[in-house]
Amino acid sequence: MERNVAFLQDIQEAYASLANLTMVLIDQEGKRVTDISFRDDFSKMIFARHKAREAVVKAMEPLGTIKTAMLLDSISGAKYILSPINVNNKLTYYLFAGYIFEESSRNFVQVNMETLIEEPLKVANALEAVSENTDEEKHEKMELVKKASDIMSDYLTLHDEKSRNNKKFGVIQQSLELIRQDGVIADTLVKDILSTNSNIDFIGLALEGKEGNGDYCVEYIEGLNTEWMRDHAFVLGEGFLGHTIAIEQFQFWKNASMDPRYLLFKKFGMKIKSLFCIPVFGDHQVKGAYFGGSYENELEEKGSREHAKLNASILSIVLTTKNLRTDLQNHLMELSTFNEIFRVITSVEDIKRVLYILVDISINVIRGPFACIVSKPIDHNSKVEIVSRGLTAEKINDYGSDVAYRVSNQRTDHLDVSQPEVNQTSWGEKVLEFPLVFNDHFYGVLCVGCHPKSNQENYESFLSSLAVAGSISMHLHKNDRSSVSSEYVFTMLQSILSQLGPEKHTRTMRIREIAEGFTNRYYKDQQKILSQASLLVEYNSEIVEEVVRDASIKSALIEFYKRNDQTSITNKGSEILSLIHAYVEQGENINVLGDLPHISDELKNQFFEYVSHQDVVVSQISLSRHESGGLPIMKRVDAKDLKEITQLSVREIDVLNLVLKGHSNMEIASELFISDHTVKNHMTKILQKLGVTDRSQAIAKVYKLGYSPAED
Amino acid sequence: MVSFELNSLQIECTLFFQENPYTFETLEGLAVRLGRNLEDLRPVLDALVENTILEVIGTGAQSIYRYIQPVWVDINEGSAWNGM
Numbered sequence: 001m002e003r004n005v006a007f008l009q010d011i012q013e014a015y016a017s018l019a020n021l022t023m024v025l026i027d028q029e030g031k032r033v034t035d036i037s038f039r040d041d042f043s044k045m046i047f048a049r050h051k052a053r054e055a056v057v058k059a060m061e062p063l064g065t066i067k068t069a070m071l072l073d074s075i076s077g078a079k080y081i082l083s084p085i086n087v088n089n090k091l092t093y094y095l096f097a098g099y100i101f102e103e104s105s106r107n108f109v110q111v112n113m114e115t116l117i118e119e120p121l122k123v124a125n126a127l128e129a130v131s132e133n134t135d136e137e138k139h140e141k142m143e144l145v146k147k148a149s150d151i152m153s154d155y156l157t158l159h160d161e162k163s164r165n166n167k168k169f170g171v172i173q174q175s176l177e178l179i180r181q182d183g184v185i186a187d188t189l190v191k192d193i194l195s196t197n198s199n200i201d202f203i204g205l206a207l208e209g210k211e212g213n214g215d216y217c218v219e220y221i222e223g224l225n226t227e228w229m230r231d232h233a234f235v236l237g238e239g240f241l242g243h244t245i246a247i248e249q250f251q252f253w254k255n256a257s258m259d260p261r262y263l264l265f266k267k268f269g270m271k272i273k274s275l276f277c278i279p280v281f282g283d284h285q286v287k288g289a290y291f292g293g294s295y296e297n298e299l300e301e302k303g304s305r306e307h308a309k310l311n312a313s314i315l316s317i318v319l320t321t322k323n324l325r326t327d328l329q330n331h332l333m334e335l336s337t338f339n340e341i342f343r344v345i346t347s348v349e350d351i352k353r354v355l356y357i358l359v360d361i362s363i364n365v366i367r368g369p370f371a372c373i374v375s376k377p378i379d380h381n382s383k384v385e386i387v388s389r390g391l392t393a394e395k396i397n398d399y400g401s402d403v404a405y406r407v408s409n410q411r412t413d414h415l416d417v418s419q420p421e422v423n424q425t426s427w428g429e430k431v432l433e434f435p436l437v438f439n440d441h442f443y444g445v446l447c448v449g450c451h452p453k454s455n456q457e458n459y460e461s462f463l464s465s466l467a468v469a470g471s472i473s474m475h476l477h478k479n480d481r482s483s484v485s486s487e488y489v490f491t492m493l494q495s496i497l498s499q500l501g502p503e504k505h506t507r508t509m510r511i512r513e514i515a516e517g518f519t520n521r522y523y524k525d526q527q528k529i530l531s532q533a534s535l536l537v538e539y540n541s542e543i544v545e546e547v548v549r550d551a552s553i554k555s556a557l558i559e560f561y562k563r564n565d566q567t568s569i570t571n572k573g574s575e576i577l578s579l580i581h582a583y584v585e586q587g588e589n590i591n592v593l594g595d596l597p598h599i600s601d602e603l604k605n606q607f608f609e610y611v612s613h614q615d616v617v618v619s620q621i622s623l624s625r626h627e628s629g630g631l632p633i634m635k636r637v638d639a640k641d642l643k644e645i646t647q648l649s650v651r652e653i654d655v656l657n658l659v660l661k662g663h664s665n666m667e668i669a670s671e672l673f674i675s676d677h678t679v680k681n682h683m684t685k686i687l688q689k690l691g692v693t694d695r696s697q698a699i700a701k702v703y704k705l706g707y708s709p710a711e712d
Numbered sequence: 713m714v715s716f717e718l719n720s721l722q723i724e725c726t727l728f729f730q731e732n733p734y735t736f737e738t739l740e741g742l743a744v745r746l747g748r749n750l751e752d753l754r755p756v757l758d759a760l761v762e763n764t765i766l767e768v769i770g771t772g773a774q775s776i777y778r779y780i781q782p783v784w785v786d787i788n789e790g791s792a793w794n795g796m
Binding site: 333336337340341344352353355356357359360361363364367372377383384385386387388389390391393396397400401404 | 719720722723724726727730731759760762763764765780781782783784785786787788
């Protein structure tokens with residue numbers, strides 16, 4: 001403002017000099033804006049006594065607001081000019097210019113002044129210095145004052161526009177920054193926009209309701225007499241705002257009061273001159289309308305369009321950003337909630353609970369009238385099982401039978417798990433039906449009733465995922481029913497055994513350990529069966545018949561219990577179990593293998609090799625303990641003994657020595673000056689003669705025999 | 713686009729009542745058991761009552777919430793699932 005005042009002061013000085021009048025710029029309350037530009041002692045005398053403010057206020061009292069420059073009478077009898085200065089068509093300041101003495105008025109003024117100021121000589125001297133003006137001169141002075149006022153008015157208007165524009169850009173910049181920081185609030189933005197537009201008396205923002213069914217509501221509004229309009233609801237196409245949203249275009253009404261759609265405003269006493277309205281988009285869809293208008297000034301269509309477009313764009317960005325953030329938050333929430341549901345649904349042991357979860361979560365999500373699962377019980381083709389919430393017995397029967405009938409006439413591979421089938425119950429309720437299918441196995445249908453107006457697309461993907469999770473859980477329950485539940489029973493039986501027969505329990509655990517290790521190496525297909533079967537070796541066939549559902553485990557155990565009554569065992573699992581049981585029962589003595597006529601030689605050899613290999617570690621530990629002076633020395637086997645025991649040639653023993661030292665075939669070839677191929681041939685023969693299948697078994701076997709290679 | 717609000721506390725409460733179907737508890741008691749604020753829990757329980765998942769017995773601060781188990785029905789439908 002300082003720069004402005006300096007400029008105004010200069011203009012005032014220049015025109016005071018040109019018109020030979022004392023001038024000062026004052027505001028509407030009479031306060032001085034510029035310093036007084038005195039041109040004569042008479043003015044100084046008057047201002048010293050009355051001050052400009054009093055002079056102007058007194059002069060203005062009978063006039064009210066003046067719209068053009070006027071020649072007014074002062075109390076002294078001299079005349080002065082008061083010229084209004086408008087900024088943006090709004091009266092803001094006055095330019096005071098005085099004094100003008102009409103022809104032959106000097107004596108009259110002197111008499112008047114002498115009644116006001118008791119210094120007649122001073123008054124006489126001051127009046128002596130002023131000159132009387134002809135009508136022509138008065139006219140010239142008036143023109144000069146008007147010109148000064150116009151210049152001041154133009155300058156101030158220009159400056160005001162500039163500062164408003166700066167403020168507008170400031171608001172835009174600030175808004176964009178706030179959007180970036182997620183701090184923008186639509187109502188603050190609306191307030192800021194209004195404060196930067198002097199011609200507009202009110203602005204507002206109407207948005208679509210949450211239901212998304214064509215209902216709109218004025219969410220934000222700022223300006224005089226607009227409170228009543230807040231929360232005002234309207235539908236698509238209704239009134240000015242509804243019309244703009246419907247046609248999705250900018251609308252401008254110059255004489256809004258002539259339009260029938262003006263009724264709404266009229267009803268609340270709003271006398272609107274101009275009105276504009278523009279649709280606000282979010283996510284490429286109309287989300288509402290930005291509107292504004294004036295009460296007295298007529299707005300310009302072009303300017304209003306630019307203003308509306310700019311601000312509607314900002315508001316669109318605000319709304320889109322807000323929606324995106326909400327969407328993102330909801331997605332994350334949806335994902336984390338689904339993860340939690342998935343974790344629970346796939347870990348619960350009771351199938352009933354799985355069905356309850358499906359029903360209850362569906363109802364929570366869709367908030368509909370009912371949810372149910374129509375399912376096929378395992379091994380019961382003639383039964384329909386229904387778990388429901390929100391249905392009466394009669395409706396359950398009616399709808400359940402209908403679903404079962406419809407689904408049974410469809411092929412499983414024709415059921416689309418990614419999309420629900422939309423149906424209607426016999427009593428007219430809309431229902432989404434999600435097939436519960438996994439790995440081509442059909443488990444039932446998740447049926448979720450929804451309200452007629454609800455938009456199914458909103459829930460489909462979540463409920464489809466829920467149905468898939470439910471199907472997986474039902475699949476797991478069906479397929480693992482034998483193994484999972486048996487495992488639980490087995491654990492319980494082990495727990496009982498540990499209480500009632502601790503020795504038997506220890507033995508059982510050892511049998512299991514060996515069975516798992518042995519089958520892992522030689523009979524992988526038996527590993528899972530024997531891992532569980534071994535836990536029941538101390539029980540009998542009655543218990544097994546009662547608790548074991550898995551046929552493989554059951555038959556392995558039944559034949560195991562009968563092992564002593566048979567000359568041979570046909571079941572491989574039973575045979576392995578019998579062998580390990582005997583071995584452990586006899587204190588893990590390998591010699592027991594000779595006393596088991598019903599066990600095949602092949603299995604015995606494999607077991608022997610397995611046990612030998614397992615003993616390597618024990619042997620190594622024994623050796624080191626011996627060196628510190630404890631356990632008895634093992635019998636040493638030298639190369640000659642080894643040759644005799646194994647029938648290995650000298651060259652093969654050379655190769656074996658290097659194998660024992662950890663050399664690779666290539667290193668051995670290099671060391672013995674032979675080819676890779678020859679080393680391989682030697683290795684094949686070594687493995688054959690030792691009766692083993694790989695290098696590690698060969699190492700184990702020769703260590704077991706008590707042989708170790710000579711040091712270099 | 714997500715246009716429904718999934719309340720994780722609502723899901724948590726549902727799973728809690730399913731796991732403990734014989735719970736008879738006041739709002740305050742549930743807040744303690746779930747380690748949640750009364751203010752957060754109250755609207756969630758109201759929603760669960762509205763969804764007929766819970767039943768509320770009595771009024772005021774001492775009203776008790778309990779789980780309504782879904783209805784479990786078997787229908788004999790002859791050859792209902794033939795071919796499935």
